[in-house]
Amino acid sequence: MLITAKGYKLLLHFIWTLLLAVVLSTLAQTQLNLLALQQLGVVIPASERWATSWHDIRHFAPVYAALLSVSYGISQGVALGLRRFIVLRWQPALFALAAGSGLWCTLLLVNAVAPMPTLIAASRSLMGMLVLLLIAALAGALFGRAVAAKSYLQNSRGGPARPTSTAVWLLPCLLLTVLNTEPASANSDYRVDTVVQGLEHPWSLAFLPGGTMLVTERPGRLRLVHADGRLEPEPIAGLPEVFASGQAGLFEVLPAQDFARSQQIFLSYACGSRRANHSCLASARLDLSRLELTGLTEIFRSYPAKSGNAHYGGRLVWLGDGSIVLSLGDGFDYREEAQRLTSHLGSLVRLWPDGTIPADNPFAAKRGALAEIYSYGHRNVQGLVYDSANNQLLSHEHGPRGGDELNRIEPGRNYGWPVVTQGIDYTGARITPFTAYQGMEPPLLDWTPSIAPSGLALYQGDLFPQWQGDLLVGALAARQVQRVRLTSQGAEVVEVLFTELQVRFRDVRTGPDGAVYLLTDEPQGHLLRVVPAALPAMQ
Incomplete structure (x- = not known):
């Protein structure tokens, strides 16, 4: 079944809440890193703070977006499937819990398979991890609120839409490769x-x-x-x-x-x-x-x-x-x-x-x-x-x-x-x-x-x-x-x-x-x- 007009609106809500979480998480990551330096007595001028934030928006945010889109898409899909069993007013909480839990599981999995112990530096500390999870939960709550308020999941006959008509499709994640140009070996005897x-x-x-x-x-x-x-x-x-x-x-x-x-x-x-x-x-x-x-x-x-x-x-x-x-x-x-x-x-x-x-x-x-x-x-x-x-x-x-x-x-x-x-x-x-x-x-x-x-x-x-x-x-x-x-x-x-x-x-x-x-x-x-x-x- 094709995605309806309401389905497209649902997709737009998914995208803007995902982007909101990416931007807020990126800024949080930046400020937490700078805070760790400040605690060492390093003075960070406002100009350097803004420059670092802008750098991370351009370079860190795409990486985090790829990671978060996977956990957010899966977690919100699960919440969509479970919402019919939850009272309407508690549905935003369901989506928030799913988003936070999904990100937590994703970070644990990534850290287990990545060469470095912790991929996302902000999550090295308990405070940093909680900030990232709360931002994901906020995005999930906003998405869940939109779902509950607009009844996007009702089809033309008034019943629940089939999962195939309301699925949120995600673009494949791009693999980021660091290119290392190597000079030619000299002709040594x-x-x-x-x-x-x-x-x-x-x-x-x-x-x-x-x-x-x-x-x-x-x-x-x-x-x-x-x-x-x-x-x-x-x-x-x-x-x-x-x-x-x-x-x-x-x-x-x-x-x-x-x-x-x-x-x-x-x-x-x-x-x-x-x-x-x-x-x-x-x-x-x-x-x-x-x-x-x-x-x-x-x-x-x-x-x-x-x-x-x-x-x-x-x-x-x-x-x-x-x-x-x-x-x-x-x-x-x-x-x-x-x-x-x-x-x-x-x-x-x-x-x-x-x-x-x-x-x-x-x-x-x-x-x-x-x-x-x-x-x-x-x-x-x-x-x-x-x-x-x-x-x-x-x-x-x-x-x-x-x-x-x-x-x-x-x-x-x-x-x-x-x-x-x-x-x-x-x-x-x-x-x-x-x-x-x-x-x-x-x-x-x-x-x-x-x-x-x-x-x-x-x-x-x-x-x-x-x-x-x-x-x-x-x-x-x-x-x-x-x-x-x-x-x-x-x-x-x-x-x-x-x-x-x-x-x-x-x-x-x-x-x-x-x-x-x-x-x-x-x-x-x-x-x-x-x-x-x-x-x-x-x-």
């Missing part, structure tokens, strides 16, 4: 050999004396690779209990500076449960003859506990004085914690190898601050390297959509997240109005669109003299390694490498033999060795 294959999401690579290598696998295994490239069949025993889920798992392995004598290694990993987890650091002695760890001791656990399974950081590096720096992510849903010195989230921490806190840490004497913090305002640092020749610590971190950063780390400095970023949220919403803010450090290099940097090495080998002193930046999303050169103005990309492999690069290392070693982030990941094309293959 190298060869890529496969050393080991079949590693499950390998995360970190470390070299031991004599050419032996250690590789971590994110699910919680530590593997030994012999100097000739043979992978020991069984993982090393005695590892700590690892929380492995999503981005959580076993991260970095770092041998002690005196490993030849002490046989000591350090491991960073996620510990706890999905509802309450931390980034942890442990030390142990590696018994190579028995392939097991002994004397395992946890020396650091991040504070506070967080839920979810995203953004842990996990990189480790030695500084010139023998202290260790560990990177910690912001936990995704906890981004404002990166600006608080009472939280380890979104910071770099510095420790002595026994877990004690260096007395010269920048906040060691600051009342109320966590003394381990070395720098803060980071999102998710997954690349750390110490340049001993220039006594500088360099890091890179993931931005959201855009805003990946390369930074030179100075103790006690604030690197801006989430007050400052070049990126926007995955939904298109602005995270902040600011790309620069007083007292916050600008990056040496910014990647927008995002390349998802992971793994960072300073090339100091002899096999590729033209790369000497350059940084090698692995990239997950861009599936490449970028050669980056530091300049007086910051840093610049001078070459894009290994795009022909079309794999996600998790770690990049300069080997003691001068070769470049790569780990690919795959269920069946590879350990690769890059050498000049003229060099004989690894035997």
Whole structure:
């Protein structure tokens, strides 16, 4: 049966109440995000507030409209089917309850299947979630009131219309794709050999004396690779209990500076449960003859506990004085914690190898601050390297959509997240109005669109003299390694490498033999060795 004139009016009521909910929800999302920044002491001028609101209307609203139209269409269709059993005056309440419940279920479902823990940032808090649900309920109540008042569901004979004559048809949701234009790989004279294959999401690579290598696998295994490239069949025993889920798992392995004598290694990993987890650091002695760890001791656990399974950081590096720096992510849903010195989230921490806190840490004497913090305002640092020749610590971190950063780390400095970023949220919403803010450090290099940097090495080998002193930046999303050169103005990309492999690069290392070693982030990941094309293959 064709839709009647009254049916078209019903459709118009559905559309305008849906649009009302989208606009109000978008403005609420914007103001809640800005409120979170204000609570950090950030001053937001009225002009920036209006500009951010307008940006979100243009970029976030279409994404939210696609999501809400599905939940709103289904929920209001259900309410239309149930209204005949409800007294007329209570029907708006029925439509309101259906709209709010439908959105709540949709957000739960989206968060369960999306890569990030929470897709719509406003729903991270109870207050934000309630605001979004109440706006949906308001739209539902208005739609239900129109249905009850106008009796749109009566057919020409006065009886209830058939469902086929009053169905509300929704346009298919558009799939939003972020386009990432990638420069062509330069014509470098190298060869890529496969050393080991079949590693499950390998995360970190470390070299031991004599050419032996250690590789971590994110699910919680530590593997030994012999100097000739043979992978020991069984993982090393005695590892700590690892929380492995999503981005959580076993991260970095770092041998002690005196490993030849002490046989000591350090491991960073996620510990706890999905509802309450931390980034942890442990030390142990590696018994190579028995392939097991002994004397395992946890020396650091991040504070506070967080839920979810995203953004842990996990990189480790030695500084010139023998202290260790560990990177910690912001936990995704906890981004404002990166600006608080009472939280380890979104910071770099510095420790002595026994877990004690260096007395010269920048906040060691600051009342109320966590003394381990070395720098803060980071999102998710997954690349750390110490340049001993220039006594500088360099890091890179993931931005959201855009805003990946390369930074030179100075103790006690604030690197801006989430007050400052070049990126926007995955939904298109602005995270902040600011790309620069007083007292916050600008990056040496910014990647927008995002390349998802992971793994960072300073090339100091002899096999590729033209790369000497350059940084090698692995990239997950861009599936490449970028050669980056530091300049007086910051840093610049001078070459894009290994795009022909079309794999996600998790770690990049300069080997003691001068070769470049790569780990690919795959269920069946590879350990690769890059050498000049003229060099004989690894035997």
